[in-house]
Amino acid sequence: MSKLNLTLRVWRQNGANGEGKFVDYEMKDVDTHASFLEMLDVLNDELESKGEAPIAFDHDCREGICGACSLFINGRPHGPENGTTACQLHMRSFQDGETIVIEPWRAKPFPIIRDLVVDRSAFDRIIAAGGYISVKTGSAPDANAIPVAKEKADKAMDAAACIGCGACVAACKNASAMLFVSAKVSQFALLPQGKVESNKRVLDMVEAMDREGFGNCTNTGACEAECPKEISLENIARLNREWVKANFSVG
Amino acid sequence: MQLDSRIPEGPIDKAWDNHRFNLKLVNPANKRKYSVIVVGTGLAGAAAAASLAELGYHVKNFCISDSPRRAHSIAAQGGINAAKNYPNDGDSIYRLFYDTVKGGDYRAREANVYRLAQVSNNIIDQCVAQGVPFAREYSGLLANRSFGGAQVSRTFYARGQTGQQLLLGAYSALMRQVQLGNVSMYPRMEMLDLVVVDGHARGIVTRDMVSGRIESHAAHAVCLATGGYSNVFFLSTNAMPCNVTAAFRAYKRGALFANPCYTQIHPTCIPVAGEHQSKLTLMSESLRNDGRVWVPKEHGDKRHPTDIPEGERDYYLERRYPSFGNLVPRDVASRAAKAVCDEGRGVGATGLAVYLDFADAIKRDGRAAIEARYGNLFHMYHKITGEDPYSVPMRIFPAPHYTMGGLWVDYNLMSTVPGLFVLGEANFSDHGANRLGASALMQGLADGYFVIPYTIGGYLSQIKGGPVDTSAPEFKASEQFVNERLNKLLSIKGKQTVDGIHKKLGRIMWDNCGMSRQADGLKKAIEEIPKLREEFWNDVSVIGTQGEFNQVLERAGRVADFLEFGEMMCRDALAREESCGGHFREEHQTPENEAKRDDEKFTHVAAWEYKGDDEVPTRHTESLEFNYVKLTQRSYK
Numbered sequence: 107m108s109k110l111n112l113t114l115r116v117w118r119q120n121g122a123n124g125e126g127k128f129v130d131y132e133m134k135d136v137d138t139h140a141s142f143l144e145m146l147d148v149l150n151d152e153l154e155s156k157g158e159a160p161i162a163f164d165h166d167c168r169e170g171i172c173g174a175c176s177l178f179i180n181g182r183p184h185g186p187e188n189g190t191t192a193c194q195l196h197m198r199s200f201q202d203g204e205t206i207v208i209e210p211w212r213a214k215p216f217p218i219i220r221d222l223v224v225d226r227s228a229f230d231r232i233i234a235a236g237g238y239i240s241v242k243t244g245s246a247p248d249a250n251a252i253p254v255a256k257e258k259a260d261k262a263m264d265a266a267a268c269i270g271c272g273a274c275v276a277a278c279k280n281a282s283a284m285l286f287v288s289a290k291v292s293q294f295a296l297l298p299q300g301k302v303e304s305n306k307r308v309l310d311m312v313e314a315m316d317r318e319g320f321g322n323c324t325n326t327g328a329c330e331a332e333c334p335k336e337i338s339l340e341n342i343a344r345l346n347r348e349w350v351k352a353n354f355s356v357g
Numbered sequence: 358m359q360l361d362s363r364i365p366e367g368p369i370d371k372a373w374d375n376h377r378f379n380l381k382l383v384n385p386a387n388k389r390k391y392s393v394i395v396v397g398t399g400l401a402g403a404a405a406a407a408s409l410a411e412l413g414y415h416v417k418n419f420c421i422s423d424s425p426r427r428a429h430s431i432a433a434q435g436g437i438n439a440a441k442n443y444p445n446d447g448d449s450i451y452r453l454f455y456d457t458v459k460g461g462d463y464r465a466r467e468a469n470v471y472r473l474a475q476v477s478n479n480i481i482d483q484c485v486a487q488g489v490p491f492a493r494e495y496s497g498l499l500a501n502r503s504f505g506g507a508q509v510s511r512t513f514y515a516r517g518q519t520g521q522q523l524l525l526g527a528y529s530a531l532m533r534q535v536q537l538g539n540v541s542m543y544p545r546m547e548m549l550d551l552v553v554v555d556g557h558a559r560g561i562v563t564r565d566m567v568s569g570r571i572e573s574h575a576a577h578a579v580c581l582a583t584g585g586y587s588n589v590f591f592l593s594t595n596a597m598p599c600n601v602t603a604a605f606r607a608y609k610r611g612a613l614f615a616n617p618c619y620t621q622i623h624p625t626c627i628p629v630a631g632e633h634q635s636k637l638t639l640m641s642e643s644l645r646n647d648g649r650v651w652v653p654k655e656h657g658d659k660r661h662p663t664d665i666p667e668g669e670r671d672y673y674l675e676r677r678y679p680s681f682g683n684l685v686p687r688d689v690a691s692r693a694a695k696a697v698c699d700e701g702r703g704v705g706a707t708g709l710a711v712y713l714d715f716a717d718a719i720k721r722d723g724r725a726a727i728e729a730r731y732g733n734l735f736h737m738y739h740k741i742t743g744e745d746p747y748s749v750p751m752r753i754f755p756a757p758h759y760t761m762g763g764l765w766v767d768y769n770l771m772s773t774v775p776g777l778f779v780l781g782e783a784n785f786s787d788h789g790a791n792r793l794g795a796s797a798l799m800q801g802l803a804d805g806y807f808v809i810p811y812t813i814g815g816y817l818s819q820i821k822g823g824p825v826d827t828s829a830p831e832f833k834a835s836e837q838f839v840n841e842r843l844n845k846l847l848s849i850k851g852k853q854t855v856d857g858i859h860k861k862l863g864r865i866m867w868d869n870c871g872m873s874r875q876a877d878g879l880k881k882a883i884e885e886i887p888k889l890r891e892e893f894w895n896d897v898s899v900i901g902t903q904g905e906f907n908q909v910l911e912r913a914g915r916v917a918d919f920l921e922f923g924e925m926m927c928r929d930a931l932a933r934e935e936s937c938g939g940h941f942r943e944e945h946q947t948p949e950n951e952a953k954r955d956d957e958k959f960t961h962v963a964a965w966e967y968k969g970d971d972e973v974p975t976r977h978t979e980s981l982e983f984n985y986v987k988l989t990q991r992s993y994k
């Protein structure tokens with residue numbers, strides 16, 4: 107088992123309106139088997155023992171599925187490994203003696219709450235605007251009544267794998283939420299169950315996205331490159347087609 | 358105290374229909390005069406909140422995470438059961454019912470389980486209509502697989518992310534109701550007390566986790582869907598914030614807690630890697646379909662696994678259980694792994710692991726076939742351990758995973774406090790002493806979509822609707838209690854960290870109330886836990902203040918509750934002088950080391966009543982009757 111000595115340069119900010127700054131912490135003998143968040147736990151335990159405020163960060167499942175963790179590590183959302191959330195990142199991905207810079211997501215629609223914790227409720231509001239099929243409990247037909255071609259179902263599943271973490275927004279120089287929104291729009295557009303409301307859905311969700319202050323998509327592709335679930339840019343193309351189609355049918 | 362389960366009269370297959378017919382209804386125009394608090398946004402909570410709002414009730418929905426979509430349910434991997442019988446392989450509502458009662462080692466209520474099996478089919482219909490992308494065949498119809506040793510293929514799945522997809526389905530239905538103004542959503546709000554007025558649940562007190570503000574919320578009824586308590590062990594497969602706090606606060610306000618000692622230890626988890634370990638990762642048990650479990654025959658054999666010749670390996674599950682082999686149920690597999698490690702034949706750096714080897718499967722079916730079946734799991738294992746399971750056997754070890762115990766509820770899912778309903782993993786209702794794979798998702802959604810929308814009406818129709826407020830003195834008293842407790846935690850300013858004490862508790866629980874239990878150990882734990890509690894209240898260090906975003910304070914409150922709850926678990930385990938399902942008492946086993954029930958004395962639910970902080974809780978019982986399923990001793994030989 108090997109051990110690392112590291113310098114952590116962490117963004118500390120006391121409350122939404124507090125003034126933020128980087129603070130350096132020296133870490134000795136970090137176990138390479140530890141996950142990135144466990145490494146932060148160890149640091150926090152030390153800080154708490156010294157009577158200092160631990161570093162606040164969001165985390166929940168620690169299995170790469172809930173989308174809670176949201177650390178900007180060395181200039182990349184979720185750190186250096188592709189297709190990996192910060193909680194699934196392990197210290198063996200770092201070098202002895204390295205300085206690791208840790209920041210929160212930086213995007214206007216995601217205001218900082220404390221240290222590395224941001225407010226991503228804008229995503230919930232976008233879903234509330236139309237990210238659903240309007241079926242009431244109890245009113246569904248038999249599950250096999252409508253066959254869905256396997257390729258379509260698989261593609262819908264690829265899109266549905268989005269964990270709502272916001273890395274795509276953090277990665278984008280325009281803070282665009284297109285990848286997130288397109289993943290939901292695509293999931294439903296690909297399924298017969300979702301077709302009925304597809305026009306209204308795409309218009310309402312895009313409008314909500316704009317209202318929340320997310321930027322425009324200029325096709326730089328940074329979102330796809332940094333998405334821990336490897337959500338494809340294909341979805342953005344599909345969203346654009348859906349949007350155009352919806353505008354025509356409404357207009 | 359007499360526990361009335363309110364099981365409807367008549368034949369079991371008609372019970373739910375008759376009961377629904379007999380329940381009083383709230384007429385549609387009156388529904389908006391009633392408000393309901395739902396705590397939790399996992400499968401049970403989100404499904405309930407959405408469904409109740411659709412009916413016209415006003416719903417206030419709370420959760421700890423920043424978004425309802427992140428509830429712990431999101432992490433479920435394997436799948437969800439239903440009695441659709443699409444594969445035409447002999448499944449039926451009756452068989453799902455039968456398997457669930459048997460799997461629970463005859464410690465669940467027949468009528469509840471039957472209802473669960475009945476509504477299982479509606480769940481799949483509902484989820485498909487919501488756009489849940491379940492796996493499909495080339496025909497375009499839904500695919501099924503067999504799971505957890507079931508003899509029929511009744512499990513529906515969405516890759517290895519079934520929980521995520523089901524939860525996102527429920528979340529989308531919930532957000533639709535938020536948009537329509539029927540649900541008020543309160544994320545990052547932790548329930549810290551239940552408010553009972555004139556014997557009825559009337560609201561909750563919460564802490565806003567961003568500002569620290571303590572608030573009261575009133576409603577005509579309260580539903581808890583706050584999940585399970587595996588984190589009492591510190592290390593478990595549960596998400597970090599999973600806790601017993603909401604349920605335990607309700608217990609202290611008069612709700613009985615049933616079967617707290619029924620916990621499930623999952624056999625296939627990635628072992629502990631070091632002191633830093635914060636949680637354990639589950640590897641789907643579908644792996645046992647192709648992997649062979651073994652340890653070296655010799656004690657302390659430190660050779661690399663691939664250097665140990667076939668003849669010097671002990672495939673102990675295949676040896677001990679020739680007919681089920683590697684597919685024995687979870688509890689049997691877990692205890693067998695512990696036994697070989699206790700003998701000193703465990704592998705890996707800590708000696709607390711066994712091998713799960715795919716070499717033979719790869720030889721037989723080819724690497725591509727194994728990759729198609731388990732690619733994502735192998736990938737995850739590789740990411741976490743840095744080892745390649747295609748060339749080196751996986752190392753696995755059991756870990757706490759699910760809790761069958763929970764707040765006692767009747768057939769209507771109502772606790773012993775009128776107006777307090779409990780849903781999902783937080784109640785004790787359907788799994789008896791052991792839960793079958795892919796049945797928790799089914800139960801959570803059954804409770805939320807298809808049971809509570811009916812049964813809550815039966816309660817609400819009997820109480821007055823109209824405006825509710827928090828003016829009753831009980832609200833002020835609860836707020837004061839919550840404030841004092843938080844201030845107390847902050848004022849200790851001791852030397853030990855919250856996690857440090859939580860780890861100590863976890864150790865006590867794992868050693869004495871884990872995979873196997875015995876009277877001496879349990880008695881020792883019952884002495885040690887109060888001492889640790891004392892240590893906590895005198896020497897814990899909780900940094901910061903109340904009026905700010907303070908994750909240490911959040912954890913401290915939860916650990917304080919675990920420190921009381923753990924003791925009750927041990928008392929329950931001690932009182933249950935038999936082995937059943939996940940509860941294994943070493944004193945009660947067959948000559949082949951299998952769990953030995955005592956049906957004469959223990960065919961009952963144990964439900965604990967709070968008597969005061971310094972008092973031993975009282976154990977009540979609800980006897981279980983089996984009119985349909987024949988009680989037999991499980992055998993997997």
Ligand SMILES: Cc1cc2nc3c(=O)[nH]c(=O)nc-3n(C[C@H](O)[C@H](O)[C@H](O)COP(=O)(O)OP(=O)(O)OC[C@H]3O[C@@H](n4cnc5c(N)ncnc54)[C@H](O)[C@@H]3O)c2cc1C
Pocket residue numbers: 396397398399400401402419420421422428429430431432433434435436437519520546547548549582583584585594595596599600602603639758759780781782783794795796797798799801
């Ligand atoms: C790794 C893993 C894999 C699993 N795989 C499967 C599977 O394949 N099939 C299967 O059937 N089951 C599986 N299970 C079990 C299943 O996932 C859970 O039992 C189920 O999801 C629990 O759902 P729930 O709605 O009852 O609670 P949860 O999903 O735990 O939700 C609890 C909710 O309550 C909220 N909450 C808790 N306390 C408070 C409080 N004090 N105040 C406010 N809010 C609070 C939380 O924020 C959350 O929203 C798995 C479990 C794990 C750990």
Ligand code: SF4
Pocket residue numbers: 267268269270271272273274275285286289332333334335336337
């Ligand atoms: S698209 Fe990818 S990066 Fe964006 S929220 Fe979804 S999972 Fe995260």
Ligand code: FES
Pocket residue numbers: 164165166167168169170171172173174175191192193194
């Ligand atoms: S903590 Fe859940 S995805 Fe990282």
